[in-house]
Each structure stands twice: as C-alpha cells, then as structure tokens.
C-alpha cells in the first residue's frame with residue numbers, strides 16, 4: 119500500500135496532541151535545552167516558507183534532543199501588538215483584537231499542519247492582558263531604577279502613519295513601513311536609558327555564540343569610540359566672543375590641522391555667533407536641515423552643504439583663528455554636536471573643505487616617510503603614524519600624541535578625555551492604540567506617578583475609532599472616561615498616560631514568560647527561571663540583528679540587576695536561517711540544473727561550472743512579484759514531511775537559497791523510498807549493513823548538532839539507497855525510522871506503527887552507535903619499494919606489519935621490484951603505508 123500523507127499526517131498530529139506527546143519534560147535530573155524560535159507577528163498573510171525553515175530547524179533539534187534524553191523547552195507564541203492590525207482597523211473599523219485572533223488561528227492551523235512539536239500548553243500572546251500585565255510590570259521596574267523617563271525630543275515623525283518612529287524604524291530617511299519621508303517633531307516622549315548599559319551591552323557580546331555579522335552590527339550600532347572633548351573659544355571681533363565651543367574628536371593628534379569648526383544646525387550657539395551679514399543665509403539653512411533625518415544626513419556623502427556664520431574661534435593648541443561653519447553633516451545627537459574639522463585627515467571634512475575652499479593642513483604622516491597623495495592622508499591613528507607640523511608635539515606617534523595633546527590642554531581646562539557612543543536612548547512611546555498602555559498617571563500635585571503593581575494590568579479600553587488624533591496624541595487621548603482616574607499617591611484627580619509601548623516591548627521578555635506562562639502571582643518563578651535559562655539555541659531572521667536582539671539584551675540586563683533573572687545574557691547561541699528567495703525569471707531553474715557552486719551577491723546567483731560563469735537572478739519573495747510560495751499548497755500536494763525535508767535540504771541552513779519547485783520531487787521520492795523499505799515484507803537475514811548503519815547514526819546526530827541539516831539528509835538518502843538495493847535487516851528498518859523522525863516525523867510514526875509498535879516513535883530514544891563500527895573494517899595500504907609506489911593491499915584495519923608484508927610480497931609489481939635485491943629496512947605506518955627499503 120502506498121504511503122498517503124493526506125490521511126497519515128492529520129492522524130499522527132491528533133495522536134501527538136491527544137497524548138500530550140510534546141508537553142515539556144521537567145524532570146530536573148535530565149540535562150536541559152531551551153530551543154526557541156523568534157515568535158511571529160501573526161499577519162493576515164499567514165505563514166511564509168521562510169518561517170517554516172527556521173521552525174523546522176528548531177523542531178528537528180527538539181525532536182532529536184528529546185530522543186537523546188534531554189528535557190526540552192520548545193514553545194511558541196504570538197508577537198501580536200503592532201501597526202498592521204491597527205491600520206486595518208482604521209480602514210475597516212474592525213477591532214484589532216478581532217483581526218489578531220483570526221490571524222493567530224490561521225497561523226496556528228498552519229503550524230500544526232507542519233507537525234511542529236511545540237508545547238502548546240505554554241502558548242502566549244503579547245496582547246493578552248494576562249501577558250501585558252507583566253510587560254507593564256517590567257516597565258515599572260525600569261521606571262523605579264530611573265531607566266524610564268520623559269523628555270521632549272525631536273522625534274522621527276511619519277506624516278502618513280501619524281506616529282513617532284524609533285531611529286531603527288527609519289531607513290534612508292523614510293518610514294520603514296510606508297516609505298514616507300520622515301519629519302522631525304518635538305514631542306513629549308517616554309525614553310528608556312539604554313545608553314546606561316552601552317558598555318555592558320558591548321562587553322558581553324564577547325561570550326556569545328552568535329553569527330559574526332550580527333555581533334559586528336551590534337558593536338557598530340553601539341558605536342563606542344574613545345576620544346576627547348576639546349574647547350575652542352569664540353574669537354575677538356566675533357559675536358559671542360569668549361563662548362566655549364566644545365567639540366568631540368577621536369583624533370586629538372590632528373588638532374594642529376583643525377582649520378575650521380562646524381556646528382550642527384540645531385546647536386544653541388548658532389544664533390549667538392552668527393554675524394549680521396550671515397543671518398539670513400544661516401536661518402534659511404537651519405530651516406532646511408530640520409526636515410532631514412539623522413541617518414539621511416550621515417548618508418548624504420556626495421553633496422556636502424553648509425553655510426558660514428561669519429564668526430571665528432581660536433584653535434586652543436596653536437592660537438590660530440579658524441572660521442565657524444554650520445553644516446548638517448554634523449549631527450546634533452552625537453558627541454557635542456560640534457566638530458573641529460581636519461580636512462587633511464578626515465574624508466568628510468576634506469570634501470567639505472574642497473567644496474567651500476577652506477584651508478587643508480597636513481599634520482600627520484607615515485613614520486617611514488612614505489609619500490601621501492596630494493594634500494590628504496586619511497590615515498588611521500596607530501604606531502606607524504606620526505605627528506608633523508605640530509609645534510612641540512611634532513614627531514610623536516599618533517597614539518602618544520593623542521594623550522600628549524589632551525594633557526597639554528587639560529591644565530587650561532580646554533580638553534578632557536571622553537568616550538562617545540552612537541547608541542541613543544530608546545524612544546519608547548508610540549501615539550497608538552494597539553499597544554501596551556504605559557502604566558503611569560499624571561497628577562497635578564504629585565507629578566508622574568507609577569500605577570501600583572497590584573493594579574496592573576492597565577487595560578486597553580474599548581474604542582470606536584482607531585485613527586490617531588494627528589496632533590501627536592494617541593487615540594486613547596480621546597477617551598475621557600478612561601483617562602480620568604485617581605492619583606495612587608494623593609487620591610486626587612489625575613490623568614492616565616495615553617501613550618502606548620512600541621511593538622518591541624512584548625518581545626523583550628517573552629522567552630521568560632514561556633518558562634512559567636500561567637503564573638498569576640509573578641511574571642515567572644525564580645526557581646523555574648534558574649532551571650531553564652539561558653535560551654540555548656535561538657533561531658530567527660537576520661533582520662533582527664540590532665532591534666529586537668539589542669532591546670531584549672537590555673531588558674534582560676536590567677532584570678538581572680534587579681535580581682529577577684540569573685543570567686546576564688538571554689540567548690547563548692543564535693543562528694539566522696538563510697533567506698528563502700525566488701527565481702526572478704521562469705527559465706532560471708533550467709540554467710540552474712546540475713550546477714553546485716553557487717554564490718549569492720545581492721539578488722544575483724552566480725553559478726560556476728567548468729570555468730564558465732552563468733548568472734541566474736533571484737529575488738525576495740513578495741506579494742507584488744507574485745512569487746510567494748504558500749506552505750499550505752505544498753502541504754496539500756506533497757505533505758508536511760516533504761515540505762520539512764525540502765526546507766532542510768535546500769542548502770546550507772544559514773545561507774540564502776532560492777526555492778526550486780522541481781527539486782521537491784527528490785524529497786517526495788525519499789519519503790516514498792523510506793516507506794518502501796518499511797513495507798517490504800521480508801527482512802534480509804544477518805546484518806549486512808552493520809557498519810554503514812553505525813556510520814549513519816553517527817553522521818546524522820553530528821550533523822543535526824552542527825545544524826548541517828542538508829548533509830544529514832544526504833547521509834540518510836545514501837543509507838536508504840543502500841538498504842533498498844541490498845535489502846534491509848530488522849535493525850536497519852527501525853534505525854532508519856528513528857533517524858528520519860526529526861525531519862519527517864509523520865512517515866516515521868506511520869512506519870513505526872506498521873512494524874507493529876504500539877508506542878509513539880517520538881517518545882523513543884535515539885539509537886546509539888559503536889565508534890569502532892563507524893570506522894571502515896578494511897583499509898587500503900600503500901606499498902612502496904625504496905619510497906617508490908608499487909601498489910596497494912587491502913587488509914583488515916589493525917593488521918600488523920608481518921601480515922601486510924606477506925600480502926605485499928604477493929603483488930607482482932612488488933616481486934619484480936624486489937628481484938635480486940635485499941630488504942635492509944622496513945617502514946610501517948599502520949593502516950597507511952609499508953615501505954620496503956632495499957640496498
């Protein structure tokens with residue numbers, strides 16, 4: 119009887135569920151492993167094959183580790199607050215809770231159809247008041263520790279979505295969501311002091327088993343740089359004479375080459391120092407700069423813009439009068455918002471100086487006197503670089519020079535060492551409805567008062583309209599009866615905070631709630647926390663390299679400091695699944711066939727074969743391109759096992775790879791072949807595949823552990839091919855099913871049942887292997903005569919010298935070479951080589 123996935127898959131899924139097969143084992147004597155997926159935003163579009171890739175990988179690990187005797191925590195939930203549901207509500211009037219519930223139901227149906235072995239009794243939903251009660255509780259912890267505060271800040275404002283955006287949500291000056299150019303607006307905001315943790319967020323990256331690229335992105339995002347604040351005083355004859363202009367520089371060694379100073383357009387000194395003659399031009403420039411976002415300003419490499427103030431400042435190290443300019447390549451939010459410009463040694467300053475004909479003075483040079491090109495030398499500080507034309511500091515190497523320059527000015531209080539960070543405090547409020555209410559009330563007498571813990575959660579009230587007010591306030595600001603409350607401190611009249619938390623909040627700690635999801639007295643039990651944390655393997659998309667993964671680390675450290683968690687870091691090991699791409703044109707699959715060496719560059723796949731280089735084009739899967747593969751279709755046509763196997767077999771787990779509809783057939787055949795082995799009525803006598811079987815057990819286990827799923831499946835294919843053509847023993851059949859089970863659990867259960875077992879295969883242990891049996895029994899030994907290769911002999915592994923020599927001397931080629939000669943010495947390398955040295 120052929121295998122029918124359509125009946126088998128739902129049958130086993132129901133049985134697993136009925137028997138609670140994947141309930142978390144809490145047996146403390148077993149080793150633990152916490153395997154976590156980045157939980158999805160339940161969008162209306164449903165599951166993507168990219169989701170399936172990551173989820174299948176953790177599921178293979180989970181099933182494998184359970185079989186290896188681990189207690190496995192493998193939960194799933196929903197990151198369900200967010201803008202899409204709210205925008206949909208604005209359009210249709212349907213409450214976000216409704217659309218969210220429908221999307222969750224659909225996601226859950228899809229995930230169940232894949233046979234993923236989650237412990238559903240731990241399911242969580244960030245929009246559930248029983249969950250966000252604790253998100254609000256953590257906010258109070260942040261508030262208590264002075265890490266949550268209000269500030270009026272220029273925020274990125276999306277005029278289309280009518281809400282503030284975090285820096286991370288702005289891409290090239292545009293709203294990441296809708297692409298509208300982002301404006302600046304001054305609004306009262308809640309801020310989280312993530313900068314207080316900058317050094318620890320940086321230092322603790324050291325101990326993490328994370329992809330190098332992600333570590334680098336976090337380091338760059340934090341952007342620590344050591345340097346100094348140096349003071350230039352406004353010169354005689356300029357407005358604002360004597361005012362200090364403090365600049366931040368990482369290169370005090372270049373101070374003698376500072377030929378002008380630049381203020382950010384927002385700098386408060388701009389008005390003070392601008393001369394009458396320049397007033398109009400400066401005002402116009404400042405106005406224009408207001409609408410550009412920070413990132414946009416940094417990225418405008420080509421066209422430097424700026425305007426002179428007409429004023430001058432004094433370079434503190436040599437007394438030279440330098441002009442004061444205003445330019446938007448200097449950011450108000452970084453350092454001091456003012457720089458000393460050293461055009462000879464800084465690329466941006468060089469371009470600016472060229473455009474505005476400002477002097478360029480070289481003050482550092484290679485120590486060995488090697489020439490530099492023209493008047494610029496963008497040399498990094500380091501031992502090979504010395505200061506030149508720098509008065510008493512001339513000849514010092516750049517690192518010693520930095521210190522010396524700071525020291526020489528420190529006595530006059532014109533310089534002090536400083537560490538700068540790119541990291542900004544996190545703008546934590548959103549003027550939105552569909553988010554966690556910030557648990558704060560504003561009292562006229564007491565000011566900002568936290569809602570007492572026992573009054574949490576602050577529930578989202580029912581509303582009729584979801585449109586943001588457009589004044590910068592949340593839709594909650596229109597619900598008077600909700601806003602009006604009593605002050606927890608003085609019991610006087612007070613008003614609720616109407617801002618909500620950003621979408622990132624719920625995902626900052628969900629992995630902790632999974633530990634103890636139904637606890638209604640605490641966010642989690644500390645004893646349980648110690649039994650499971652940290653997350654051992656965390657799998658999700660690389661797009662979260664700096665947002666979620668930085669915020670969650672920050673919250674975790676705060677919780678650690680407050681004594682609520684036992685580990686400094688939440689995620690010990692992190693891996694990103696490679697993106698699943700689509701071919702950009704129809705015949706690309708034909709060009710692809712038979713080529714193995716693929717290199718992805720952007721959206722192109724370069725295929726190398728016998729010297730010629732073919733290019734296939736690949737692209738992201740997207741609705742607009744009509745190239746999205748719906749997992750439902752694949753499950754319906756081929757079954758979940760085939761989808762799972764294909765996702766794992768497509769290529770290296772961490773590399774991008776295109777979906778190739780035709781290659782699926784290979785996996786359909788594999789499932790079919792597994793079934794045929796099981797169905798074959800007779801077993802072969804004896805145990806002809808003993809060594810191969812042990813080898814495969816070893817290979818599959820090792821490759822799963824290394825996340826080399828594609829090569830694990832390749833080993834299984836080899837094994838199936840061999841036992842199918844030569845006949846399987848009883849041990850072969852059962853082992854095959856055990857090894858296939860993590861990848862294709864349904865056909866494996868069906869086969870197990872067919873072999874007469876009443877137990878569930880997912881509860882069975884992983885087979886052991888004997889290391890000795892994983893090594894080939896026979897070896898090929900090279901035979902040399904006086905170092906010259908004369909042939910090979912096959913012997914038992916472990917054969918001694920005499921045995922090998924006896925076999926070697928039977929070879930005609932060897933006999934000929936030895937004829938008439940005397941063996942004076944033998945060199946024997948067991949299992950490798952025998953060299954008969956003759957005189």
Ligand code: ANZ
Pocket residue numbers: 342343366367368369372447448449450451452453454455456457458459460463464538
């Ligand atoms: C003089 C100099 C000479 C600089 C030189 C660099 C090279 P990182 O390393 O990224 O921290 N800078 C300081 N504040 C700035 C701001 N608000 N907007 C734009 N640029 C700013 O960069 C520090 C360097 O960036 C500082 O060192 C300063 O330029 C510039 F050969 O000072 B430097």
Ligand code: ZN
Pocket residue numbers: 561562563564565567605606607608609610612
């Ligand atoms: Zn009060």
